[in-house]
Amino acid sequence: MKIGPIEIPPAGERRTGTFTFASDQGLAKYEWPYIAIAGLRSGPTVLITAGIHAAEYTGIEAAIRIGRATSPDAVRGTILIIPLLNRPGFYERSIYVNPEDGDNLNRLFPGKPDGTWGERFAHHLLTEIITKCDNAIDLHAGDLIEDLVPFVIYRETKDPSLDERIEAMANAYGARWAVKSAPTGERPGTLMAVAAQNGVAAMLAESGGRGQLIEEDVARHVTGVTNILRTIGAISGRPERVDLPTVVKSFEWLRSPVEGMFHCHVRVDQIVKARELVGEMTDLVGDPIAALTAPVSGVVLFTVTSPAIKKGGLLLAIGAL
Ligand SMILES: [Zn+2]
Incomplete structure (x- = not known):
């Protein structure tokens, strides 16, 4: 089985590797890392992404850890982890943007098949991977020059059953604060929002920042995502009860x-x-x-x-x- 260009292992197995978007020369210069875990039992297809902002390291590290620590025996359905979306920016330590075109990748969705590097990346990621998933969790931190208090963000879609699923995910993370929309006056086009508009139960979580890999901040993401995966039935085990966030x-x-x-x-x-x-x-x-x-x-x-x-x-x- 494949999700877009990504080879999913047989049931009960984990696969790590890289993929690319071979039909686009500019994108095909890069290989993106992934970890895919296929459960023995049926369940949702869940996408966990991080590093759309390349210096938000706690999200990247947490995604990798979840991929390595989650046993295929515990998985129901498929968990696909892409820990570093902004592949061009990682070793450049890019703040906010992607060095291929200087644009913020998390403003460009749904993208364009014939646009800038970032627009083409957003288009391929959305059409070939994100929309093939039932749930999507995008992990962030404060950027290299940002400090933050942990919070979750999600966008309402006006589809009551989808909004209910999204809210259940956001509530399960265990953050104290929640933002229920895009930033006021800022550009739309975030991965999480456009995924939700395309029927995927999607949300974003923020923990850590300042370019630091602080254990507590990584662990918060791992714990939060694990509780979301239990809540949506993607891994076995009862979800922990956590305090509901205050929605700003x-x-x-x-x-x-x-x-x-x-x-x-x-x-x-x-x-x-x-x-x-x-x-x-x-x-x-x-x-x-x-x-x-x-x-x-x-x-x-x-x-x-x-x-x-x-x-x-x-x-x-x-x-x-
Ligand atoms: Zn970010």
């Missing part, structure tokens, strides 16, 4: 009106009030050039940890409460 009303991304040095006055998981001062921009001789205030009351879900900020650069995000 909106996900507000604060960007800098000027280029300069970012002095952040808040920490992740801090509760702030609307119009409260959350940071300041100074120029390179220290003069203040912009005061940064919270657009809404809520919880700080992530902050950028690098002080070097371009005009329009991302600074932090608040989940409105």
Whole structure:
């Protein structure tokens, strides 16, 4: 059996290897790693992806660990793990983007068969792999220059039975915070959202960041995904009961009106009030050039940890409460 270009092993076996999209010369320069586990019993086909942002290492490591630790005996159906989607960016330590075209791969879905490198990758991944799966879990962290408090994101589809399945997955992860939509005012086209619009029960989980492989952050992803797999019946064992996340009303991304040095006055998981001062921009001789205030009351879900900020650069995000 194959899922797109990926060879799935016989029932009861695990296979590790690489695949490529051979019909596209630009994509075929790269080999993507995968781990596929075929259960003896029937069940859902579940896709676990990570590294669409190449420096979000906790997700990548957790996906690899889940692939190695999950016994085929415990699997019902098929689990397909692609631990590093942004293959061009990994050894380049790319932040946000893919070095082939400088674009954010997680904004380009559904992609285009004849577009840029990233658009073609998104198109092939979506049509050949993602839409062949019942469930999809995309693992992230704060990027190389981001700190965050763990949270899950999912997009409602208006299909009540699909939304129920997606919400059950998001709730099973065990995060304290949940975002139920795309970021306010930011571009659509994320893997998770477009997968859901195509009928796949899909969600995204964030844990860790700052380019660090902190054990606690990796373990949170492994535990969260394992509980999701139990909840949807993809592996045996009873799911653990976890506290439901608080769903924020909106996900507000604060960007800098000027280029300069970012002095952040808040920490992740801090509760702030609307119009409260959350940071300041100074120029390179220290003069203040912009005061940064919270657009809404809520919880700080992530902050950028690098002080070097371009005009329009991302600074932090608040989940409105
Ligand atoms: Zn990410």
